[in-house]
Amino acid sequence: xxxxxLHSHDLSTLTTGPAEHPIHPxxxxxxxxxxxxxxxxxxxxxVWRLPQSGDQVAWESFxxxxxxxxxxxxxxxxxxxxxxxxxxxxxxxxxxxxxRPDAQTLLAALSTIxxxxxxxxxxxxxxxxxxxxxxxxxxxxxxxxxxxAWNIVTTDNAWTxxxxxxxxxxxxxxxxxxxxxxxKVAQQVWRGEEVVHDGAHYAIxxxxxxxxxxxxxxxxxxxxxSPQGRDFAARTADVxxxxxxxxxxxxxxxxxxxxxxxxxxxxxxxxQIFPGAVFVLAPTxxxxxxxxxxxxxxxxxxxxxxxxxxxYWGRDLSAFDPDGxxxxxxxxxxxxxxxxxxxxxxxxxxxxxESWRAEAAERGLSILxxxxxxxxxxxxxxxxxxxxxxxxxxxxxxxxxxxxxxxTPWLVPHGIDDIVDELVPRLQERGVYPAEYAGSTLRENLGxxxxx
Numbered sequence: 001x002x003x004x005x006l007h008s009h010d011l012s013t014l015t016t017g018p019a020e021h022p023i024h025p026x027x028x029x030x031x032x033x034x035x036x037x038x039x040x041x042x043x044x045x046x047v048w049r050l051p052q053s054g055d056q057v058a059w060e061s062f063x064x065x066x067x068x069x070x071x072x073x074x075x076x077x078x079x080x081x082x083x084x085x086x087x088x089x090x091x092x093x094x095x096x097x098x099x100r101p102d103a104q105t106l107l108a109a110l111s112t113i114x115x116x117x118x119x120x121x122x123x124x125x126x127x128x129x130x131x132x133x134x135x136x137x138x139x140x141x142x143x144x145x146x147x148x149a150w151n152i153v154t155t156d157n158a159w160t161x162x163x164x165x166x167x168x169x170x171x172x173x174x175x176x177x178x179x180x181x182x183x184k185v186a187q188q189v190w191r192g193e194e195v196v197h198d199g200a201h202y203a204i205x206x207x208x209x210x211x212x213x214x215x216x217x218x219x220x221x222x223x224x225x226s227p228q229g230r231d232f233a234a235r236t237a238d239v240x241x242x243x244x245x246x247x248x249x250x251x252x253x254x255x256x257x258x259x260x261x262x263x264x265x266x267x268x269x270x271x272q273i274f275p276g277a278v279f280v281l282a283p284t285x286x287x288x289x290x291x292x293x294x295x296x297x298x299x300x301x302x303x304x305x306x307x308x309x310x311x312y313w314g315r316d317l318s319a320f321d322p323d324g325x326x327x328x329x330x331x332x333x334x335x336x337x338x339x340x341x342x343x344x345x346x347x348x349x350x351x352x353x354e355s356w357r358a359e360a361a362e363r364g365l366s367i368l369x370x371x372x373x374x375x376x377x378x379x380x381x382x383x384x385x386x387x388x389x390x391x392x393x394x395x396x397x398x399x400x401x402x403x404x405x406x407x408t409p410w411l412v413p414h415g416i417d418d419i420v421d422e423l424v425p426r427l428q429e430r431g432v433y434p435a436e437y438a439g440s441t442l443r444e445n446l447g448x449x450x451x452x
Contacts, residue, residue, distance in 0.1 A: 029400025
């Protein structure tokens with residue numbers, strides 16, 4: 001395998017304490033994994049120019065992907081949110097301009113063609129009204145028979161806020177304080193309680209108007225992994241997404257989150273962990289390596305390579321040959337904005353570009369080859385033969401490092417076909433993946449209790 005694979009005898013070097021609780025004294029591994037799929041829409045990793053690529057805003061793409069995921073007993077289908085088109089040098093990025101449909105509208109439609117899979121909507125706490133959002137999420141939960149979930153996202157940047165009357169009013173330090181009050185209001189609405197809230201951003205007098213769903217209320221997902229984000233998840237979330245796809249990193253993240261959950265008065269097992277993941281699979285490791293390079297080359301062509309470097313140089317680099325050396329001009333940006341997402345926010349552009357030039361020159365890499373290496377990261381990637389990847393994931397399950405994986409397919413809508421047809425049966429044979437759904441609700445299928 002070409003992931004950060006570890007043999008079973010290596011597990012002892014990654015854990016502390018007695019064998020029955022290698023991560024935290026109160027943590028009890030289930031020995032099971034579940035899968036979710038993330039339909040990203042706009043992004044830099046999905047390949048859209050193959051004959052089998054689907055339209056990223058066409059109903060057929062969503063329908064095909066979610067039907068395949070449910071056939072593979074996936075726990076959840078996850079949609080991101082796009083409140084503003086991504087930009088490149090202050091104009092919409094021509095290589096990545098299509099917007100994302102409203103998540104709740106789309107998930108409501110998808111609920112009619114599915115029966116068991118969970119429906120996860122990313123919704124922002126800064127640019128929504130808590131009572132209105134709570135009612136819409138509860139409506140989705142009722143219509144789907146208890147399969148709805150809310151991926152709680154906080155935003156404080158004025159660039160996104162320009163699309164809203166409130167603008168970028170939220171201070172960065174306040175984003176989780178605001179989000180936690182927002183979630184509390186939503187939960188009171190779901191539980192039919194009287195809501196009385198007087199906060200810095202709104203005053204509320206309300207009461208829920210809908211009955212509870214079979215799972216009680218929507219499952220709460222959270223994606224922030226900063227110290228504040230982890231504390232927020234430890235107090236509030238049912239599931240947290242994480243970027244730690246390697247086994248040592250996943251174990252340390254689990255240990256840290258378990259400690260935070262216990263400190264918050266919850267169980268060490270109360271917050272499930274689903275790292276983001278990319279799979280490139282084939283019958284053998286060698287074939288998977290070849291496939292990975294082929295996928296990476298499709299993801300990053302000459303145009304994408306130049307655009308990637310322009311984000312860090314802050315200037316037009318179209319005159320440079322993608323097959324030539326890195327630009328020998330100085331960057332014009334000191335610190336980037338948020339127009340292309342958190343992955344492109346950085347400081348010290350001069351130091352970064354100088355180090356990149358030196359690295360590329362030393363290794364004899366062109367702009368295109370260098371960009372492919374930077375954009376085609378193996379972090380969080382499972383690249384290998386079907387059996388090797390299944391064995392590797394069984395190690396994650398055995399030690400209890402994670403509860404599942406949230407998969408970003410490199411191809412839509414057929415990017416999880418080999419996962420469902422080849423990997424899932426092997427995981428089931430190893431006893432770490434469910435043969436059938438546990439029930440009809442998302443909480444049942446994640447093994448979560450119904451809230452009081």
